[in-house]
Amino acid sequence: xxxxxxxxxxxxxxxGELAIGGRTARALVAEAGGTPLFVxxxxxxxxxxxxxxxxxxxxxxxxxxxxxxxHPAVIAHMAPxxxxxxxxxxxxxxxxxAAGIDAGRISFAGPGKRDAxxxxxxxxxxxxxxxxxxxxxRALAIGERLGIAPRIAVRVxxxxxxxxxxxxxxxxxxxxxxxxxxxxxxxxHLIAHGAEWRGLHIFTGSQTLSAEAIIEAQANVLNLxxxxxxxxxxxxxxxxxxxxxxIPYFPGDTPVDLAKVGAALAERxxxxxxxxxxxxxxxxxxxxxxxxxxxxxCRVIDRKESHxxxxxxxxxxxxxxxxxxxxxxxxxxxxYPSAIxxxxxxxxxxxxxxxxxxxxPLDRLADNALMPRxxxxxxxxxxxxGAYGATASPSAFLGHGxxxxxxx
Amino acid sequence: xxxxxxxxxxxxxxxGELAIGGRTARALVAEAGGTPLFVxxxxxxxxxxxxxxxxxxxxxxxxxxxxxxxHPAVIAHMAPxxxxxxxxxxxxxxxxxAAGIDAGRISFAGPGKRDAxxxxxxxxxxxxxxxxxxxxxRALAIGERLGIAPRIAVRVxxxxxxxxxxxxxxxxxxxxxxxxxxxxxxxxHLIAHGAEWRGLHIFTGSQTLSAEAIIEAQANVLNLxxxxxxxxxxxxxxxxxxxxxxIPYFPGDTPVDLAKVGAALAERxxxxxxxxxxxxxxxxxxxxxxxxxxxxxCRVIDRKESHxxxxxxxxxxxxxxxxxxxxxxxxxxxxYPSAIxxxxxxxxxxxxxxxxxxxxPLDRLADNALMPRxxxxxxxxxxxxGAYGATASPSAFLGHGxxxxxxx
Numbered sequence: 001x002x003x004x005x006x007x008x009x010x011x012x013x014x015x016g017e018l019a020i021g022g023r024t025a026r027a028l029v030a031e032a033g034g035t036p037l038f039v040x041x042x043x044x045x046x047x048x049x050x051x052x053x054x055x056x057x058x059x060x061x062x063x064x065x066x067x068x069x070x071h072p073a074v075i076a077h078m079a080p081x082x083x084x085x086x087x088x089x090x091x092x093x094x095x096x097x098a099a100g101i102d103a104g105r106i107s108f109a110g111p112g113k114r115d116a117x118x119x120x121x122x123x124x125x126x127x128x129x130x131x132x133x134x135x136x137x138r139a140l141a142i143g144e145r146l147g148i149a150p151r152i153a154v155r156v157x158x159x160x161x162x163x164x165x166x167x168x169x170x171x172x173x174x175x176x177x178x179x180x181x182x183x184x185x186x187x188x189h190l191i192a193h194g195a196e197w198r199g200l201h202i203f204t205g206s207q208t209l210s211a212e213a214i215i216e217a218q219a220n221v222l223n224l225x226x227x228x229x230x231x232x233x234x235x236x237x238x239x240x241x242x243x244x245x246x247i248p249y250f251p252g253d254t255p256v257d258l259a260k261v262g263a264a265l266a267e268r269x270x271x272x273x274x275x276x277x278x279x280x281x282x283x284x285x286x287x288x289x290x291x292x293x294x295x296x297x298c299r300v301i302d303r304k305e306s307h308x309x310x311x312x313x314x315x316x317x318x319x320x321x322x323x324x325x326x327x328x329x330x331x332x333x334x335x336y337p338s339a340i341x342x343x344x345x346x347x348x349x350x351x352x353x354x355x356x357x358x359x360x361p362l363d364r365l366a367d368n369a370l371m372p373r374x375x376x377x378x379x380x381x382x383x384x385x386g387a388y389g390a391t392a393s394p395s396a397f398l399g400h401g402x403x404x405x406x407x408x
Numbered sequence: 409x410x411x412x413x414x415x416x417x418x419x420x421x422x423x424g425e426l427a428i429g430g431r432t433a434r435a436l437v438a439e440a441g442g443t444p445l446f447v448x449x450x451x452x453x454x455x456x457x458x459x460x461x462x463x464x465x466x467x468x469x470x471x472x473x474x475x476x477x478x479h480p481a482v483i484a485h486m487a488p489x490x491x492x493x494x495x496x497x498x499x500x501x502x503x504x505x506a507a508g509i510d511a512g513r514i515s516f517a518g519p520g521k522r523d524a525x526x527x528x529x530x531x532x533x534x535x536x537x538x539x540x541x542x543x544x545x546r547a548l549a550i551g552e553r554l555g556i557a558p559r560i561a562v563r564v565x566x567x568x569x570x571x572x573x574x575x576x577x578x579x580x581x582x583x584x585x586x587x588x589x590x591x592x593x594x595x596x597h598l599i600a601h602g603a604e605w606r607g608l609h610i611f612t613g614s615q616t617l618s619a620e621a622i623i624e625a626q627a628n629v630l631n632l633x634x635x636x637x638x639x640x641x642x643x644x645x646x647x648x649x650x651x652x653x654x655i656p657y658f659p660g661d662t663p664v665d666l667a668k669v670g671a672a673l674a675e676r677x678x679x680x681x682x683x684x685x686x687x688x689x690x691x692x693x694x695x696x697x698x699x700x701x702x703x704x705x706c707r708v709i710d711r712k713e714s715h716x717x718x719x720x721x722x723x724x725x726x727x728x729x730x731x732x733x734x735x736x737x738x739x740x741x742x743x744y745p746s747a748i749x750x751x752x753x754x755x756x757x758x759x760x761x762x763x764x765x766x767x768x769p770l771d772r773l774a775d776n777a778l779m780p781r782x783x784x785x786x787x788x789x790x791x792x793x794g795a796y797g798a799t800a801s802p803s804a805f806l807g808h809g810x811x812x813x814x815x816x
Contacts, residue, residue: 066807067767067805067806067807070807087807088766088767088806088807089765089806089807089808090807091806091807091808091809092806092807094807095807109767110765110766110767110806111710111712111719111721111763111765111767112709112710112721112722112723112725112763112764112765112766113709113765114709114723114765131710131712131721132710132712132721133712134710134711134712134784135710157714172714172715173714173715173716173717173719173761174714174769175712175714175719175721175761175763175769176767176769179713179714179715301520301521301522302519302520302539302540302542302543303542304519304539304540304541304542304583305587306565306581306582306583306587307580307581307587308581309581311519311581311583313519313520313539313540313583314520315520315522317520322802327735327736327737328735328736328770329735329768329770331739353581353583355519355520355583356520357497357518357519357520357521357522358496358518358520359475359496359517359518359519359584360737361582361583361584362736362737376542390804391802391804391805391806391807392802392805393802394730394799394800394801394802394803395802395803395804396798396799396803396810397475397799397800398475398496398497398499398500398518398799399474399475399478399495399496399497399498399499399500399502399503399799400497400499401499402804
């Protein structure tokens with residue numbers, strides 16, 4: 001028997017079924033026209049933002065990293081809730097523009113920005129988080145050609161990473177940003193050549209559950225920003241401190257102690273050095289804002305036995321839930337939080353393997369999991385599906401097509 | 409320094425550039441309208457099929473597993489070359505129908521076939537590789553409703569797997585097929601209830617480079633098919649023996665000794681037991697037919713240094729080449745065969761990390777690889793990109809969109 005991960009709070013039982021936004025899983029599937037289906041919960045998005053605003057000092061803004069979930073309805077819902085949007089491509093810029101988000105609230109990071117992407121961003125007035133000297137030169141040249149002063153921040157490759165983070169974004173050689181020691185020269189060069197100086201972006205890691213690690217990383221980021229701002233000379237307009245706050249996916253994971261992170265940050269920002277006194281501060285969060293707000297629903301198509309093992313074969317799978325299948329940035333597969341949505345809250349009574357419909361042994365949603373007995377037609381829920389689900393999965397694989405997505 | 413995998417044979421140098429189908433990488437990119445681009449080579453597809461036909465006994469047909477590469481031009485090219493097509497979804501059925509492939513040549517495997525998919529397949533006259541008793545019952549019911557005798561084979565979960573295969577598809581509890589000991593009863597039930605009996609499908613593994621392992625698996629498959637056919641009673645119309653032939657991806661990998669596989673199979677099929685005397689035999693191959701025929705081309709967008717390491721940042725990445733990035737079914741990342749396409753055949757002179765454009769450290773195409781010096785604008789080639797590339801990757805991730813694909 002292998003445990004499943006912890007189900008996020010805020011999901012209710014109605015008539016013995018999982019309910020999201022007050023509606024049962026079956027009702028949601030009927031409304032969406034079938035399975036597989038991603039359901040994103042407005043109430044969860046709102047609650048998470050309220051928690052964050054309550055915990056963080058007012059001085060620190062919150063940006064949404066669109067790549068976590070670029071569904072148009074999610075972007076539109078986040079628009080009035082967050083201070084800014086971080087994009088990773090011209091495609092994401094188009095999604096933000098379609099949602100009516102002012103380009104002045106958008107910044108664009110990514111190590112491989114094409115000229116056409118730089119041009120679209122500069123023309124729109126988006127801030128570029130410049131990833132290298134070469135990209136800086138290209139941005140200046142495009143700005144000159146367009147007759148627009150490009151808004152540019154520099155993304156820093158810090159010499160430290162967030163300890164214990166699921167994905168380290170700093171420390172040692174990286175394709176992201178500019179090594180810290182070269183940042184002042186690059187920043188001065190950009191300013192001298194007509195860029196509108198927008199400050200620094202320092203991202204140190206992601207998916208960390210340890211408040212201590214986040215506090216330490218934020219202290220390091222503020223120290224580094226101070227040093228760099230002093231070396232650049234002059235006040236820093238903005239500092240994107242990165243994100244890093246994780247969500248519990250696996251057995252034993254516990255939520256970040258947000259109050260602790262917020263208190264430490266409040267203490268720190270109450271006592272900023274002169275060079276950061278007027279700096280606009282923000283955190284950039286993706287998964288933390290939307291991950292727990294999403295549930296992936298799929299239907300049991302077959303219930304079969306093989307050599308004493310029960311398989312629930314669903315119409316979902318890794319083509320929508322690559323990370324949950326254990327095939328994306330994971331070494332040892334563990335079970336995401338999951339449940340039989342149509343028998344929600346019922347006692348576990350049998351050990352089952354919940355698999356997808358793809359013809360590959362990689363397509364697993366839950367291994368050796370204790371579940372109430374499910375029959376063909378029952379719905380399976382995989383939680384923590386709000387971030388890096390639909391778009392971070394190979395939806396064209398085997399020709400089943402993408403899942404539907406709704407915001408409720 | 410980490411070596412890259414072996415570049416498949418048949419790729420030439422023209423004017424110092426990689427040439428595919430006699431045209432240089434730059435010319436192909438210009439024709440396709442830009443990078444990233446998958447180029448599939450007719451000459452490679454033809455050569456591989458010719459090798460197979462020469463090596464295999466005439467008695468054994470070759471089916472193409474569409475999931476390996478469902479690009480419409482590739483399906484159309486394979487149509488006259490192979491004997492049959494194996495599909496894994498109604499989506500793949502539509503692609504085969506669009507290519508004008510007769511449904512009588514198509515079989516449909518997959519553990520999670522929805523009712524609508526069963527219905528589409530039965531209505532078209534496709535052979536279902538039945539994965540369970542439950543699926544068999546659904547197929548019979550749908551056939552009855554449509555007034556069509558469904559063509560059904562049974563997919564067997566054998567008690568053995570192919571030794572040394574990259575992905576085991578048999579042995580122990582599996583979501584695929586029906587445990588061998590239950591197959592005779594199911595087959596007799598299907599026949600008794602009006603199915604058009606199409607025989608057995610026994611898939612034991614994939615991506616094996618050892619001729620001995622393949623020969624052993626094929627012997628086991630033929631023995632098992634004999635036993636099952638005798639237990640079912642009556643001649644077996646067809647036997648899909650599965651595939652399993654791998655291609656070299658990584659340093660040290662060597663091609664399958666096809667002549668040896670073919671010779672062993674010829675010997676075996678010359679001496680088949682009575683119950684298989686009239687059986688139509690085929691192998692089902694996907695990766696082996698198309699994998700080495702594909703090259704993924706992307707462009708160097710930035711060349712940057714970080715703490716003494718050189719990064720070539722491209723406009724491609726794991727959103728098109730998930731397996732090459734080491735994030736799909738892989739535990740230890742190794743380098744796929746790759747090269748600087750615009751300096752093809754030039755001497756290696758520096759160690760570089762070739763990365764994609766996505767904002768994640770998972771997005772790597774080659775680590776610490778010895779390459780000729782490349783500049784911004786050069787093209788990078790990743791080989792062995794013909795199978796499980798475009799569709800087996802999360803093309804919507806970060807909003808860059810899918811790569812172009814051409815057959816030349």
